[in-house]
Amino acid sequence: MKEKWKEDVWMDEIELAFAIISGKVSNAINRVMIRQFRNDEIDMTPEQWLVMACLWYNVVGDHPTQNMIAQATFKDRPSITRLLRNLERQELIVRSEKEGDKRANYVMLTEKGKALHEKVKAVSVKALESVFYGFSEDEVKTAISLLGRVFANLQ
Numbered sequence: 001m002k003e004k005w006k007e008d009v010w011m012d013e014i015e016l017a018f019a020i021i022s023g024k025v026s027n028a029i030n031r032v033m034i035r036q037f038r039n040d041e042i043d044m045t046p047e048q049w050l051v052m053a054c055l056w057y058n059v060v061g062d063h064p065t066q067n068m069i070a071q072a073t074f075k076d077r078p079s080i081t082r083l084l085r086n087l088e089r090q091e092l093i094v095r096s097e098k099e100g101d102k103r104a105n106y107v108m109l110t111e112k113g114k115a116l117h118e119k120v121k122a123v124s125v126k127a128l129e130s131v132f133y134g135f136s137e138d139e140v141k142t143a144i145s146l147l148g149r150v151f152a153n154l155q
Contacts, residue, residue, distance in 0.1 A: 029131055036127040042120060043090065047075075049120065051083050052092065055109050056117045065104050066095070092116060 033046040044052070050073050054060050060068040070080040084107060087093045092113035098104035132140050 029127075032127045032130055033124070036123045037120075040119070040123045042116075042123060044120065047073075047079075047083055048087055049124065051075075051080070051087065052109075052113065052116070052120065055093065055107065055113070063106050063108075065098060065106055067104065069107060087113070 030046045033049065037044050037049075051069060054069055054072050055064070060072050064072075066077075066080055066084060069075075069084070070077060073080065075083065084093060084095060088095060090112075091110055094108050094110055095105040096108070098106055132143070135143070
């Protein structure tokens with residue numbers, strides 16, 4: 001059974017915080033990432049980084065399809081197709097038709113895509129250090145854990 005908050009004032013504060021913070025945090029983190037990528041001359045958007053991270057860290061398995069990546073990143077089909085097309089143009093990934101199913105494509109990193117990982121990782125670490133500036137290691141772990149729980153509630 002889910003907990004119920006009884007105080008209307010407390011609920012109003014949560015509603016206001018959620019309405020303001022949920023979008024702002026995401027947008028602010030994206031701006032930090034964009035700035036870091038530009039400073040380090042990496043031609044990548046935060047959305048492309050998310051897709052590449054799924055591949056670098058094997059989040060979706062050894063032979064992911066476009067659909068698997070779309071589900072992992074919460075992107076719709078047109079968005080993931082556009083993202084993958086751009087990554088393919090940059091020669092960071094290749095797509096190949098899934099045997100027996102012309103509607104599905106496997107997505108694989110190229111050597112160039114694999115090699116970019118270390119450079120991008122260093123940049124993303126810089127960005128995340130600024131995002132979590134002033135937080136202890138335990139606070140960062142707690143924040144990630146809490147956000148994971150919030151996300152789990154939404155699924």
